[in-house]
Amino acid sequence: MTTSRLLSLEHWKGWLWAIIRFVLITGLSFVILFPIFQKVSTSVKDKGDLYSAVVVWIPQNFSVDNFKQAIRVMDYWATLFNTFALSATTTLLTTASCALAGYGFARLKFRGSNWLFAGVILTILVPPTTILIPVYLNLKSFDLMGLVTLLTGKPVNLLNTYWPFILTAITANSLKAGLYIFIFRQFFRGIPKEVEEAAYVDGAGIGRTFSRIMLPNAIPSMVTVMLFSFVWQWNDSFYTTTYLTSSKVMSTQLSSLPYNLAQQVTDGAASQADPFYLSMIQDTGILLAILPLIVIYLFVQRYFVESVERTGIVG
Amino acid sequence: MWGVIYVLPWLIGFVLFFFIPLLASLRYSMSTIQANAEGIAIQFMGVANYIQALTVNTSFNRALIEAITDVLINVPLIVIFSLFLAVVLNQKFRGRAVARSIFFLPVILASGVIMTLESTSLIEAVNQSSTGGSSLGTFELENLMVNAGVSDWIVTYLSSAVDRIYQIVSQSGVQILIFLAGIQTISPQLYEASKMEGATGYEAFWKITFPMVSPLIFVNAIYTIIDSFANNAMTELIRDTGFVKFDFGLSSAMAWVYFLAIAIILVIVSIIFSKRVFYQD
Numbered sequence: 001m002t003t004s005r006l007l008s009l010e011h012w013k014g015w016l017w018a019i020i021r022f023v024l025i026t027g028l029s030f031v032i033l034f035p036i037f038q039k040v041s042t043s044v045k046d047k048g049d050l051y052s053a054v055v056v057w058i059p060q061n062f063s064v065d066n067f068k069q070a071i072r073v074m075d076y077w078a079t080l081f082n083t084f085a086l087s088a089t090t091t092l093l094t095t096a097s098c099a100l101a102g103y104g105f106a107r108l109k110f111r112g113s114n115w116l117f118a119g120v121i122l123t124i125l126v127p128p129t130t131i132l133i134p135v136y137l138n139l140k141s142f143d144l145m146g147l148v149t150l151l152t153g154k155p156v157n158l159l160n161t162y163w164p165f166i167l168t169a170i171t172a173n174s175l176k177a178g179l180y181i182f183i184f185r186q187f188f189r190g191i192p193k194e195v196e197e198a199a200y201v202d203g204a205g206i207g208r209t210f211s212r213i214m215l216p217n218a219i220p221s222m223v224t225v226m227l228f229s230f231v232w233q234w235n236d237s238f239y240t241t242t243y244l245t246s247s248k249v250m251s252t253q254l255s256s257l258p259y260n261l262a263q264q265v266t267d268g269a270a271s272q273a274d275p276f277y278l279s280m281i282q283d284t285g286i287l288l289a290i291l292p293l294i295v296i297y298l299f300v301q302r303y304f305v306e307s308v309e310r311t312g313i314v315g
Numbered sequence: 316m317w318g319v320i321y322v323l324p325w326l327i328g329f330v331l332f333f334f335i336p337l338l339a340s341l342r343y344s345m346s347t348i349q350a351n352a353e354g355i356a357i358q359f360m361g362v363a364n365y366i367q368a369l370t371v372n373t374s375f376n377r378a379l380i381e382a383i384t385d386v387l388i389n390v391p392l393i394v395i396f397s398l399f400l401a402v403v404l405n406q407k408f409r410g411r412a413v414a415r416s417i418f419f420l421p422v423i424l425a426s427g428v429i430m431t432l433e434s435t436s437l438i439e440a441v442n443q444s445s446t447g448g449s450s451l452g453t454f455e456l457e458n459l460m461v462n463a464g465v466s467d468w469i470v471t472y473l474s475s476a477v478d479r480i481y482q483i484v485s486q487s488g489v490q491i492l493i494f495l496a497g498i499q500t501i502s503p504q505l506y507e508a509s510k511m512e513g514a515t516g517y518e519a520f521w522k523i524t525f526p527m528v529s530p531l532i533f534v535n536a537i538y539t540i541i542d543s544f545a546n547n548a549m550t551e552l553i554r555d556t557g558f559v560k561f562d563f564g565l566s567s568a569m570a571w572v573y574f575l576a577i578a579i580i581l582v583i584v585s586i587i588f589s590k591r592v593f594y595q596d
Contacts, residue, residue, distance in 0.1 A: 018408065021403060021406070021408065022408075024403070025403065025410075025414050028400075028418070028480075028484060029414060029417045029418070031480055031481050031484055032417055032418070032420055032421060032481075032484055032485070033417065033420075035481075036424075097324045097325060097328075098325075100321045100322075100324060100325075101321065101322050101324065101325035103321055104317075104318045104319075104320075104321030104322035104325075105318075105322065107318075108317050108318030108321055108322075109318060110316065110318040110319055113318055113322070116322060116326065116329075119329055119333075119334075120325070120329075122333075123329065123333050124541065125541065125577075125578070125581065126333075126337065126574060127541075127544055127545060127550070127570070127573065127574060127577060128545065129549075129550045129553045129554065129570050129573065130337070130340055130567075130570040130571065130573070130574045131332075131333065131336040131337050131340050132553075132554070132557065132570070133340060133343060133557050133563050133566060133567055133570075134335070134336035134337075134339035134340050134343065135332060135336045136557075136558075137339075137563075138331075138332075138335075138336060138339075144331075167328075167332075168328060168332055170324060170328070171324050171325060171327050171328020171329075171331065171332065172324055172325040172328055173325070173328035173329060173331075173332045173333055177325075181325065206317045210321075228422075231422070231423050235423075238545075238546065238550075242554075242558070290423070290424055293423050293424075294420075294423070297416075297420065297423055301416040301419070302412065302416070304419070
C-alpha cells in the first residue's frame with residue numbers, strides 16, 4: 001500500500017507543485033515586503049551606521065533621531081490629523097453617494113438611465129488630466145451657474161480648502177468614483193429581486209427598502225469601496241497637489257519632503273547636507289506616511305479579502 | 316421617477332465636475348487663454364495648439380510614445396501574472412491567508428508619491444547595486460534560452476519582465492482581487508465532473524477556469540490600461556505645461572491628444588477581446 005503510494009506519479013507531482021508554489025509565493029512576498037523591511041531597518045539606524053561596512057540590516061547603534069527629524073520636518077501629527085480627516089470625510093460621502101447612484105442604475109431604471117450609465121463609464125475612461133484645467137479654473141472662481149455671485153456678490157475661491165473634495169464626494173465624482181458606482185451597480189444587480197418584492201409587499205417604500213434591506217446586504221461591497229476610497233485618497237497626489245498646495249496633508253508633505261529636508265535639516269545650507277543622511281530621513285518619512293495605512297490594513301485585511309470575493313465585481 | 320432621485324447627486328456632479336469641464340477643455344485646446352484682472356480671456360485659434368504640441372514641443376511626442384509602449388509592454392504581463400497568481404492563491408495550502416494579505420498590500424502602498432520618492436532614494440540605489448543590481452542573474456537564463464532557440468525578442472521581453480518584477484507585482488493587486496473573485500464564482504461541480512472524466516489540473520485550467528474568467532481578462536486589461544495611463548511622464552508634462560508654464564491652451568491640446576490615443580487603444584483592445592471572450596449566458 002505505502003509503496004504503491006510512493007511510486008504513484010500523481011503523489012510526486014502534487015509534492016513537486018507544492019514546493020514550487022511555496023518557493024514562488026515566498027519569493028514574491030519577499031519582493032513585496034523587501035522595501036518595507038528596508039525602510040524599517042533604515043529608519044532605526046544611527047547616522048554613523050550609514051558608512052559602517054558591518055551594518056547591513058540590523059544597526060549597530062539604534063536611534064530614533066530619524067523619526068524625530070522626519071516628524072519635525074513633516075509636521076507629522078498635524079499632517080496625520082488633516083489627512084485622516086480629509087480621507088475619512090471623502091470616504092463616507094463618496095460611499096454614500098456612490099451607493100445611491102449604484103442602486104439607482106441597478107434597480108430603478110428610468111428613461112435614459114442607460115445613457116447616463118454610459119456617462120459613468122465615460123468618467124472612468126477619460127483621464128483626469130484632460131479635465132484638470134477647467135475644473136481648476138472653475139474651483140478658483142466657484143460660481144455654480146451664477147448662484148454664488150447672486151448671494152455674495154462675487155465668486156468664491158475654493159482652492160486650498162477641503163470644499164473641492166467634499167463637493168465632488170457628495171456628488172459621486174471624486175477620485176475613481178466611477179469605479180465605485182460600477183462596483184455597487186454590479187453588486188445590487190446580484191441581489192435577488194424577490195428580496196425587494198417581499199419588502200414592497202410588506203409595505204415598505206423605496207427609500208425604506210433601500211436603507212433597511214439593500215444597504216445591510218451591501219456591506220461587503222461597502223467595505224471594498226470604503227477601503228479603496230480611503231487608501232486612494234490618502235495616497236492621492238494628483239488632486240491634492242493641485243487643489244491643496246498649502247495645506248498639510250500627507251501626499252503634499254511627502255512630495256515636498258526632499259526639498260524641505262534639504263532646507264531644514266541643515267538650516268538652509270543645502271550644499272552641506274549629506275545626501276545619504278537626507279535620503280535616510282526621507283525613507284523614514286515615507287515609512288511614517290504609510291504606517292497608518294498598514295496598521296488599518298492589518299485590522300481589516302481579513303474582512304476585506306473575504307468581502308471582495310463576495311462583492312460581485314464579477315457580475 | 317425614484318431612479319432619477321437616486322441618481323441625481325451623481326448627475327449634478329457629472330454635469331458640474333465632468334461634462335462642462337470636458338467641453339471647456341475641448342474649447343481651451345483650440346484657443347489661447349490669457350488671465351487678466353477681469354478673469355480669463357479666451358481667443359479662438361483653431362488647431363494651432365495641436366500643431367504646436369505635435370510638431371514644435373520637444374518632449375510631447377517622446378513622452379506620448381513612451382507612455383504607449385510602456386502600457387503595451389506591461390498590460391499583457393500584468394494580466395497574465397495576476398491570473399496566474401489568482402489561480403495559485405485560490406488553491407488550498409497552509410499560510411494562504413497570510414499570502415493573500417501580502418499580495419494585496421501593493422494596492423495600499425503603490426501610489427504616485429511614494430513610487431516617485433522611492434525611485435530617487437539613494438539608500439535604495441546603494442542597496443540595489445550592492446546586491447548585484449537589477450539584472451538578478453537573468454543573464455544566464457537569457458543565454459540558456461537563446462541557445463535553446465527561443466526568438467530574441469521573446470527572451471528580451473521575458474528577462475525584462477523578471478527585472479521589473481517589483482513594478483509588475485505592485486501594479487497587479489486589484490487585478491488579482493478581481494480574478495480571485497471571479498474564480499470563486501465558478502461552480503465546484505464543473506471541476507468535480509472534469510476530474511471524474513480524468514482531466515488533469517492543467518486541462519481543467521484551460522478548459523474551465525480560463526473560459527470562465529475570460530470576461531474578467533477583458534475587464535482587467537481595460538483596468539490596467541486606464542490605471543497605467545493615469546500617472547506617468549505624460550500626465551506630468553500636461554500638468555507642468557498648465558500649471559508651471561501657464562499655457563492652458565497647449566496643455567489642454569496635449570491632454571486631448573493623449574485622451575484620443577488612450578481611446579484608440581481601448582477600442583482596439585475591445586475589438587480584439589469581443590471576438591474571443593466567452594460569456595456563460
